[in-house]
Structure formats: C-alpha cells, structure tokens
Amino acid sequence: MAAELFSKANEEFVSENYQRAIELYSEAIQAEDDRDDFYVNRAQAYLKLEKYTEAYNDCSKACTIKPKNVKAHLRKGIALFHLKDYKNAIDAFREGQSLDSADSSYAKWLEKCEAELPPLSSSSTEQASSAPTEPTEEPSTQPTAQTPSDSTTEPPTMPPAEPVKMPSGPKTKHDWYQTATHVIVTILIKNVAKEDFTADIQEHTVSVSIRQGSGTDYSLELDLAHPIVPAQSNYKVMSTKVEIKLKKEEGIQWTKLEGEGQPKEPTAYMAAPVATAPTTSQYPSSSTVSRDWDKLALEVAEEEKTEKKEGDAALNSLFQQIYSDGTDDVKRAMLKSFYESGGTVLSTNWTEVGKDKVDVKPPDGLEWKKY
Template identity: 50%
Template sequence: MAENKVKYDWYQTETHVVIEVRVKALAPDQVQVNLQATSVGVSAPIPERPGSEFVLDLDLAHPIVPERSSFKVLSTKLEIKLAKCTGQRWATLEGDGTEPLAAPQGAGGATAAAATAAAKYPSSSGKDWSKIEADIEHELEADKPEGEAALNSLFQKIYSEGTDEVKKAMNKSFSESGGTVLSTNWQDIAKDKVDARADLLISFTQITQNLPSSTMGGIMGKAMDDNLQKNQQFMLEMNRVTMERQIHMQNQMRERMAALQIAKAREMFVWLSSFYGISVAAMLKGFQSSKKPAVLVPLLPLTFLIGYQADLAYGTKLNRIKSEAENIMMFERDLIEIPTGLPSLSSLDVARLQMEEDAKYKATTPSTTQ
C-alpha cells in the first residue's frame, strides 16, 4: 500500500493543541492514531485513492498528556486534540519535546508582556487562534452532512433527544431485526418480536413529524438506496452462509452415522467369527465321532453368513453399494421418485381446505342411533 504525506493545520488554546488533518470521508474504524508523550503518529487509507494511505509522524515541540488527549473523525477532516502538560503557549508544533520556557519578567512587566505577546500564537501572522477555533466549530455545526452520514446523524439526534420509550423501541427493533427495521413506536414494537425485513423496512411514525418534506427528501434519497442495496447483499450472504452451514452439518451427521454403522458391523463380525470358530470345532468333533456327513451341513450357511459380514465390515461391500446407488440415481431415477411427485403449496392448500370441509360436514351431520 502506497504511503502519502498529507497537509495539516494546527492551533492552540490555553489547555490544548489541536491538529487538523484535512482528509474527507475517513472511515473511523480504519484510522489509527498513536499518541505518545512527545510524538503523534497517524495512518489511514485515503478514500479517494484506493490502495493508498496517508501517514503523519510528528515529533512534538513539548510534552503532552496522552491520557487526556483524544481524536475525532469528522466528515471533512480528522481532528486530534492534545492536552498540554502546562498552560504555556507553544511557539512551534514540532521540536525536541522539551518543556516550554516561562516568559521572563522584566522591569515594569514590559518584558513579560512582550514575551507573552510574542508567544501567544504559533506563527507571526498575529491571527486570533481562539477566534479561529470558534469559527471552525461553527463551521462544523453548519456543515450539513449528506447521504448516509445525514441519515445516521438524523437517527442519532432522534435517539439522543427521544424519550425512554423511543430509545427502547429503536434498540429493540434494530437489534431483533438484524438492522433492517428501525421504529420509534414502542406500543407497536413491545407486542411481538421484530422480524428481519429484506426490503429494509424503516418505520417513520414519529421521525417524519415536525420535519418538512424537503428536508426528509434530501436526507433519505441516496442513503436509502445505498442502505437497501447493502442490506439485500447482507441478507443474501447470510442466507448463503446459513445454507452452507446446514449442508456441512447434515454431511457431518451423515458421516458420523455411517462410521457408527461400520463400527457396529465390525463388532458383529467379531462375535460371529467367534461363534463360527466354535461351531466348526464342535461339528468337526461330532463328525469324527459319528462319521455322519449331515453333521457338517450347517457349515455351509454359516460360512456364507460370516463371509458377508467380513466383506461388510472390512471388505469393499460398502464401496460396491455406493457405486450401485450412484448408478440408480443417474440411470434409474424412476425407482426413487415419490409417488405423485413432490407436494406443492397448492396441493397442501387443497388438502387443508378439504380437511376443513370434512370437519364441517361431520359437525353438521347428526349421529345415527342404533
């Protein structure tokens, strides 16, 4: 993945140093920020250039408090807020990480005032960075998100400003439906479990109240289409995975049952072979004593029986049975077809209606006495 350097701005207040990385549409879960006492490291994929990521490594001019520092991913930028160790102003952002020097005191306080004025801003332009910070915050508040970001922002606002019942309804509908239903009507949602909807049903019973149609149209347009496609793809993938798991589970159960049957056949062979050995010895002993060939007649069926069991337990009989089954499925499917074919929904409905008619007829027919 190619690495790219990015431009950034910074400003400071009495307690914090704020770094702004101007990259739009960053994914919050893909942004990595490493805050150390004297350094800051940032890396994230660039949405506009797939396969590329930006890297920002800064050696800070003065130490910070990582535990009280934070970062926030916005729609237009990445904002990193660094907590100062002391309230001194920083002359530069990058440096050797030493503590900032206190302003020296001169006669009449003139030197101190001059030093304070010189160190008040990180540049010599004389800009009021506190005012710039306030303007940026106002700009962010006025910056109206679009598409899916606007939809998520709307939902977050409704959730944060809603009553407890609204919050319970949104949580219950969203979690039980797998993210396909979002309702704010607790009276309807509290009754039954909310089923998943592949068509991305979203209830706006209370959402659309107090909002003009132009606002709703601008917010819901592209976001609803994107969410619908994503949800349909998710449902199809989940159905495919579920089907594959069921097939694998059934196959594993079949393999376990087949292994159990083979183990039973081998156990039976051990007992039959022992019985066969004892029987052969007894019949030979009887033949020697009586000299009658009829005593050896039972050896013939016993030999066939023990041979069949040996072939089933340790031979190739199972392979021959499987091969014959494959031939039947390929060339003699008429032998394994269900009489009158598979049942259909229409045939099931006909049978159900017929049963209902028979029940009504029996209920209206008077019973005859003997």
C-alpha cells in the first residue's frame, strides 16, 4: 500500500504536479511513517513549491530515522539556506559532506552560505583583550549566605526563533527533451547574468543556482534517472533561457528525467517518426500535459538568428544553408556522398558523385574500420 502510493507520488513529481505528489507522499507516510526516503522525497517537492519550513521539518525527520541519509542533509541545508539560517545550513552541509566527500555540491553550497554571513570583526576581540581587569577583592571574614542558584540553577534557555519566510519570487519553469546522445534541460528565465549562474553537474545529480534581482535565489535540484558523463556535459546562458546539455552515459531512451533506482530500458534509443503535417509545436517533456511552445519560439527566434556560432555548430550551419539554398542536383550530391562515404565526404558536384559510389576518405592519420 505505502510503496504503491510512494511510486505514484514519484510519478506526479516527475510530471511537475508537486502539490499532488505531496498529498500522495503524505498518504504513504501515514501508512508507513518510518521510511526516511518518503520524507526526503516529500521535502524535495516542498522545495519545488518554495515551502522551505516544511522541507526542513521533513529532512530533520529523515535524519532522525537514518542519520546517514546524504540527501536528507543536503536538502535540509538548502531549506535552511532559503530560510536565511546560514549557520545551521553550514552545519547540515558539513554533515552531508562528511558522509559523501566526493559530491562537490556541498562545497559550493558552503561557499554560498559563507558569502551570506557578515565578516567577523576583530574589534570586539581586541577590546576584550586590552580591557583592564577588575581588582581582586580581599576574602571576606564575614560568613555569607549561599543561595540555591549558586550550584543548581541553569541559565534560562530562549525559545527557538521561528524561521523567517522568504518572499516568493516569480515561478520559473523548466522542461527537457532528449536526443540519441544527450538530455537537454531548459530553464525558462530571462536576462540571467553569467556571474549569477552556477551549475554543479555530477554523474547522477544536477544542482543549479541563479541569483535574481528580487533578492531570492532560484535553485533546481535534479536526481537524474540515469547516469551521465559530467566531463562531456555543459550549459549555455542566453537572454531568454538557460540550456543545460547532459551527455548520456549510455545511448538509451529516458522515460523520465528524474527517478530513484529506475532500471535501465532494454531497448536502444529510437527517434520518433517525424509528423508530416504538424499543427502545433510540441516540446518533448516529462510532463503529461502538452505544451504549445510557439510563443517561446517567437521570443528566441531573433536571438538564435543573431547568435554567433563557433566550431562544429558554425560548420553544420554552413552545410545546412548550402543544402537549403542548393538545386536538386546539389542536394542529391550532398546526400549521396555523405551516406556512401560514411560521413567522410560531402560533395555538391552531382556530375562527379552520380557516376559511381563515393569511397570512404577518413582524415589524415586515421584509419576507417567497418564494424
């Protein structure tokens, strides 16, 4: 019963139905309240809705159940950071870092916390060290009455302060799609300065932080459904969006962007057939709700036209332009030469290419092998 509710809650979370996911996680917790992963996942849904106090409470409960739950310490620290409780956030991040020192996201969050703390002033220390000491009084010969507070009474403790709620900024959406080799995550946020953007890309996780002018930070924490290759992944900050390109470790089709313990699909990635007469621009997404991205396309069209391409992107753009502007013979020559040569030759001369099969011509120093 609880496991089934937990599975349904994870599906709702992946579909970005965070409130419904919280409801299902809560039902699962009512059925089985000693599962730390139930609390940790509900905390992540609370973080998505910027309910940081609830997220902190869930992570604290998860840490009580399983003190070595790494995700619980990380998400607890993130919740405390957004609640502006930076000192306790540092403690949470350091605890998680001691359990998983290989995860560099802890170091980055610790750096963010320390940047928010005011610098320590040395004036108070110097004043204390230079202040004259009080003269020692002579011991009194008169008996003194002892009060009970001399040995038994402890100093009064102050009640814990309620965490301060941070003002909620504008909601920011993210989406994703995939190719045979990459997963591309798009964050729809405008006018992000490169110095305000940080991304930590690990084999199984992606952590994004964007400092915004409203005084709040946007953060995105992804637990990826499958491993990626961080060294071959990158991101690009544009005026209307941020694009994170993740290199798949294996060329399989992802059915979800996020997931825990999800088995690998046995089938290799296959591209979906191209529709002959699409009526609406649809964006592949983890969400079950179809989205019309025509409006966004209009906003970024001008930027992509004027965007300066480099390297392979510039070369591919040139080939595409030649193909689109070419005659039927030019197009036939380009397709035939590229296909028959295994991608090593690209010719526009149909008179030459049409006579015979195009041979493979690998670059100098490389040997062509047929597998």
